[in-house]
Amino acid sequence: MLRPFREYNVPLHPYTKGTNGMAKSNRGKALWKLPSRGRGTCPVCRATRIKLLYTRTLEDGVKAKVCKRCRAGA
């Protein structure tokens, strides 16, 4: 059954809120907004060009983005 165009767009589905189309904020195009598309050198394991997806507080109190291999080792 057809409804006016506006009715199809409101209310927004929870997953479509904002610019990120999906809830998976660590995947896909969401990373492209980040510098280097979310990639860099992990300060813990020194892996280069790896995706730094997690913020971890290092032992000296500095917050750093680490790769998923280093996330659990806190």
Ligand SMILES: [Zn+2]
């Ligand atoms: Zn790492």
